[in-house]
Amino acid sequence: MEARVKALETILVDKGLVDPAALDAIIDTYETKIGPRNGARVVAKAWADPAYAARLKADATAAIAELGFTGRQGEHMVAVFNDAETHHLVVCTLCSCYPWSVLGLPPVWYKSAPYRSRAVLDPRGVLAEFGLVLDPAVQVRIWDSTAEIRYLVIPQRPAGTEGWSEEALADLVTRDAMIGTGVALVPDSLRAGVALP
Ligand SMILES: [Co+2]
Incomplete structure (x- = not known):
């Protein structure tokens, strides 16, 4: 694959x-x-602004552009919201379509054949390998990214x-939580039951 890419680049x-x-x-x-x-x-x-969340739900591309995040591989965005009943997981079964404008370049595992096939066939098994064990009552929904639509x-x-x-909240949001292979971090101070300033 690397040699083919190099050959193509040379021609171009x-x-x-x-x-x-x-x-x-x-x-x-x-x-x-x-x-x-x-x-x-x-x-x-x-999380902090319900009106923004509503705009994000209605038109993610426009709501994300409000923050200045536009460009390649982020032209048509859809935001999917986890809740108590549903957990969303993003994959590109064909290749490696990924929302560059909000997540940067995809991690190596996202592009791997095992993730691309198993995320669909055995999502709970894949999530468990990422350390995420969901309540069996929670439904897992898989979103297959394409060249046209990228999911967040x-x-x-x-x-x-x-x-x-918003700044403190953003520190709880990991890349994997935005792909669906993780969830937002719980601050240690909360886990320990310590009151926050
Ligand atoms: Co793709």
């Missing part, structure tokens, strides 16, 4: 169709400048975070 560069420096700039942007913190800000705002999971807000700033 030779024909003057792509500029290697431009390719490097794009890759660097998504590798180092755009990452899952963008998505975490979207989730935190949805909005995890449930951890209990006891009422009144937290």
Whole structure:
């Protein structure tokens, strides 16, 4: 695969169709400048601001663009909200479609054949391998990303975070929680039952 990509790149560069420096700039942007913190800000705002959550539900592309997150691989976004009854999980069964504008580049496992097939065939088994064991009563819904639509999971807000700033809330939102292979972090202070300042 690597050799085929290299061969294709060489042809495109030779024909003057792509500029290697431009390719490097794009890759660097998504590798180092755009990452899952963008998505975490979207989730935190949805938790803190019900009107924003409603806009996100109605038109995720526009609501995410309000925060300035637009661009490649994020043109048509759909936000799916976890609740007490339903847990959402995102996969691309065909390849590796992923919402770059909010999560950056996909992790290696997201692109692997075992994840792509098993997320559909045995989602609870896959989730357990990520350390996430759901109540059997919770329904798991799988969303298959495509070149046209990219999904962002909005995890449930951890209990006891009422009144937290969006910045503090965003720290609880992991990349995996936004793919659905995890849930939002529970702050240690909450776990220990210690009152927060
Ligand atoms: Co794909």
